[in-house]
Amino acid sequence: PVKAAAKTSTSATQTTATVDKAQVKAFKEQVEKHLRTTIGTSPVKASKLAWWQAVVATVNEDIFGRLTDTQQTHAKNDTRAVHYLSAEFLMGRLTINNLTNLEKFDVAREALKEFGLDINEICEEEPDMALGNGGLGRLAACFMDSLATCNYPCVGYGIHYENGLFRQEIRAGKQVERPDSWREYGCPWEACRPESVQNIPLGGYVEKQTAPDGSQCSVWHPSSMIKGVPWDIPVVGYRGSSVAILRLWESRSTEQFNWDVFNAGGYVDAQAEKSLAETISKVLYPNDSTEAGKELRLTQQYFFCACSLRDILRRYKRSHHNDFSEFAAKIAIQLNDTHPTIAIPELMRLLIDEEGLSYDQAWDITSKTFNYTNHTLLPEALEKWPVYIFEKLLPRHLELIYEINFRFLNGPVEAKWPGNNEIKSRLSIIEEGEVRKVRMANLCVITSEHVNGVAKIHSKLVKENLFPDYAQLWPNKFCNVTNGVTPRRWILSCNRGLAELYNDVAGKDWPLDLDKCEVLKKYADKKEYQDRFMKIKHDNKVALAKTIKELTGVEVDPNAMFDVQVKRLHEYKRQHLNLLYIMSLYKSLLEDPDQDIVPQVFIFGAKAAPAYTLAKDIIFAINAVGEKINNDLRIKGKLKVVFLPNYRVSLAEKIIPAADISEQISTAGYEASGTSNMKFSMNGALTLGTMDGANIEIVEQAGIENNFIFGLSVDEVLELKPRYNPWDYYNADHDLKAVVDWLDSDFFTPGQPGALSSIKTSLLNNGDPFLVLADFASYKEAHQRAQKLFKDKAKWARAAMINSATMGIFSSDRSIRDYAENIWTLRSQIVKK
Ligand code: 7GP
Structure with a gap:
């Protein structure tokens, strides 16, 4: 049954849905309570920022309970999980999205209205969480929303940048970059988790030792230790299904680093060293599709990968102790472009040097764990790190990369193209030349179970033009997962008028099954529906004109x-x-x-x-x-x-x-x-x-x-x-x-x-x-x-x-299900409340 079409009361910011009075009252009471007891102010003197903080505190009450339920369910069932490693997560603002996903937006809007406040104005107080450059980072954010909504066990891992992408000002027509301090007054969504802090070694040298049985082994003597402090941001699935975690690592200096090395009289030096360690998570590199090639950038990449892998291992060992035979069955890792590639040699190193596995055992696990998504064919985006930077920062990892490369070139490559040195130099992880370089994409392709592009045409070009020799070697490694976007943020939250139209013609479940929107096609020739559709557009244009x-x-x-x-x-x-x-x-x-x-x-x-x-x-x-x-x-x-x-x-x-x-x-x-x-x-x-x-x-x-x-x-x-x-x-x-x-x-x-x-x-x-x-x-x-x-x-x-009406397949839920079925073999888990 479809309601009358010519509804005119719908505007960009307003819906006509009726709201439960009791829920509004309860929400109001919670907000007022938090205003007084969490923020320390009162309705008469609260600033907009304070009101916003009180709203977040109210919403968090809902979120944290569900988060615990989710984590307990996954732990109890010892589920396989995907770990999405990404140097960027472009989350944007979270308030309206979280309210929407909890189906509390209308309630919150009415509650604030009764305080004489406009919800949109209050939510404008929230700084964007701009920990990404563009498409790649925003995709990671949409994927977190879909992973939570579709109930897939997962963790997103990234960097807790103190400064996100720069704020752009236009002065006399020109771009001027200003720092983005999104956490200046704290971010009420995130929770620090001191119990999961990690210590990450860096620099130094590798010593060759001969074991009593005559075998050679390498011992890494790092020159410094960096502390990784995790900040968790809960990601609420639509209708509160499950709550996923985005865990972002902040770098700090470690005590032993400061005070053991710089004893008496070294106080000032120690402070200087401290700022070096803290520099690592200071700022997001502002390049989109261009590699930075800077030492600090590789340090950032290594830092967050090393923290994340230790976190993954710790959780795995809680249920499997020191038996790694189940590791690849329980853990899938997705590399969002080549930025987290260093996780590959780091997992090898952890398994061999710290857990005592043989090279072959470690390789067997590692090569079943990783998958790699390519996001661009631009040559200037393909990361290549000079070998000398590796020697300085990650000497043991370099050794392992050489080993992986040696075994690859003398194994599968030699078998397929015996004696063909030209093909070997093309496929090698190491690029020879005046400055020898590590080709990160080659390391990804050699190690990963699956390599995917992000649209059909792109995946075809990845296979045929970017990695043609690898495709001959492993034709089945290459696949496509076309990107998608979350309809919760990109229709339901940002276009309430259109959302209501879809509620009327497609029922209220379309945000979970965007294919349902296709029914609108049936109305595309009907004048009253055309009028309603274009009225929604017009209202949105009026609102944008005001912003302009x-x-x-x-x-x-x-x-x-x-x-x-x-x-x-x-x-x-x-x-x-x-x-x-x-x-x-x-x-x-x-x-x-x-x-x-x-x-x-x-x-x-x-x-x-x-x-x-x-x-x-x-x-x-x-x-x-x-x-x-x-x-x-x-x-x-x-x-x-x-x-x-x-x-x-x-x-x-x-x-x-x-x-x-x-x-x-x-x-x-x-x-x-x-x-x-x-x-x-x-x-x-x-x-x-x-x-x-x-x-x-x-x-x-x-x-x-x-x-x-x-x-x-x-x-x-x-x-x-x-x-x-x-x-x-x-x-x-x-x-x-x-x-x-x-x-x-x-x-x-x-x-x-x-x-x-x-x-x-x-x-x-x-x-x-x-x-x-x-x-x-x-x-x-x-x-x-x-x-x-x-x-x-x-x-x-x-x-x-x-x-x-026909964009159903571009819901990121479809993308995530494609990944889950074809790449991760991951099953969804219903979370009991
Ligand atoms: C972008 C691609 O340019 C864009 O076409 C694609 O939709 C998006 O990834 C998500 O797959 N690539 C990047 O943002 C990128 O290469 C490097 O960034 C930092």
Whole structure:
């Protein structure tokens, strides 16, 4: 039974659901109690921050009980569990999400309303937990939500960075990085676990010893010890099913390190050494898809892997003592990209040096325990560590890596390609050259049971182009798990209006089974449902327009088409292609201000890695072009360009529900998957994109006719690339030439000619590595299709609804079940209350 469709009371922030009065009363009492007894204030004088803290304390009462139930169930059943190792977890804010997953959001909203407070305002007090750069870190966060919701025994392991990804300010159009101190006033969600502290050795040298039986062994004499302090963040599954743990390690100095080494008179030196140990978890490296290659970065990676493995071993030994025969049956470890690769030699070392297993026994266990997910094909992202850094920091691990490599090259490789040294040097973990390097991806592939890419096309390229020789050796090792996103955060929490529509047409279980949303397709031709769907979109656009005004001062019309590109700034993502198109549209409007075009607002959000100069130049160019366009009265407000500063999870939650067009315009073959593309579609945006990453699978579901696909395909890019000459496109296309040359003038940067020239230089003199000019004409044509469809309100609504309705397979629950079934062989565990 479906309720009347034309419900108009639904807005972006408000639902019409009736709320249980008794629950509201109880919630209110709890909040007030915590305000007084936990926070030490009272309703009359409490700040918004204090109110927020009291709400969290109230929610935590629910969470910690369920956490204990979950852990007891798993311990009692001695379940197999997955351990997700990731240098990044981009969690965002937790309050609304936790309330939603506990089905307490409406209760909390009403309770706060009775105190005269707006829940959204109170929740704005929470700093984003931005312990990640972009897609890879956010994927880990969505996976934790799905692991908990689907009741899989798991632990997420990462680093408790004191400073997350930098806060971006825009000054005079330019990006300025500021530190992000997300824990300045404490984080009420996390709990410190001193009982699980670990001590991690580092540096020093390896001594060869001969045992009484004549055999050789290695003894590592580390030069320092670092303390790893665990902080636990509970992750609540939807409807409180189970509560998973995200355990993040903070580095501290150890006492023996300070006071034994620096005795009398060494007090100041000891303090200096102390800060060195504490530096390890100080800051997240702000690179997305580029390796940092810094000693501190390898130390971070080793530190959190070593802490996590000791934690895993400790828990295993609680039920299995010193018998490791069950280890691989009980423990699965997933490596989120190569960042945690060092866990491989560390597990070998722990098993051989500390637990007394033989090399063969240790290898048998290790090679059954690990799996590796690749997230990018960009060569600059593939981590390679100079051997000399290993010698200095991790000499024993280096020895083990050499051993693994020796046995691999002289075993399986020699058997398959006898005497073939060329293939050996390609497959070797060690890259020879002036500076010898350890190739982390090779170590991952050699050790792991499964290696997966993150979308069908990407997994194919991983197998065929990145690791073709390994694929010949082990064809069955390679598989695909297409990414997904959690519908709890990315529909239910951030788009209440749409959530209510789905409640009405699909029943209330759709957040647990997103395929249920497909019924909306049946209503896609019905006017009243189209109207309701587009009213929800419009309300979200009104709310975003307000945010835009607050953040940038720019006034935008919610009736205009909102065209959005939000993601890290990278040449391969081609924000500059978007910019060139905007310039050409502006040019044509100047030439003919009365032409009948759909009013458009182009919205950008993007952080650039601080050392990535061209990316920063592109941000400056977007702001400079926007400034000019937004203040040009001749175009009568038909075009606006906004750059929203400090793009992050909480801003994404406001932007995505308000988008009409989702720009997914990477050069085909370069975006491994993309995940915002899925979030946009779910929320009823149409994709304007290339046949790249998960875009391909999105249009497979939603229909190519309901999106705007353009540009070269992966095969066409591979074919064109070797003979590509951007000048051919520049010279052949008047419009393209005009806008590229425009970058060289001082039209957008009065008094500063050449301020935007670096973009032109990269596109022409530096060969346009991402084929921007080659795709320009096709991109322009796709925009024209989009404009045409936008004028037909009914057809647009239909296409938007079909997009939203057909995204079921992009729930991260589906991804996690794929991992559980095909990679981890993991069974879910119902937790008894
Ligand atoms: C990203 C990929 O670029 C993106 O296409 C994919 O959706 C996402 O991972 C999740 O799989 N890669 C990264 O974020 C990345 O390589 C390195 O970061 C720090």
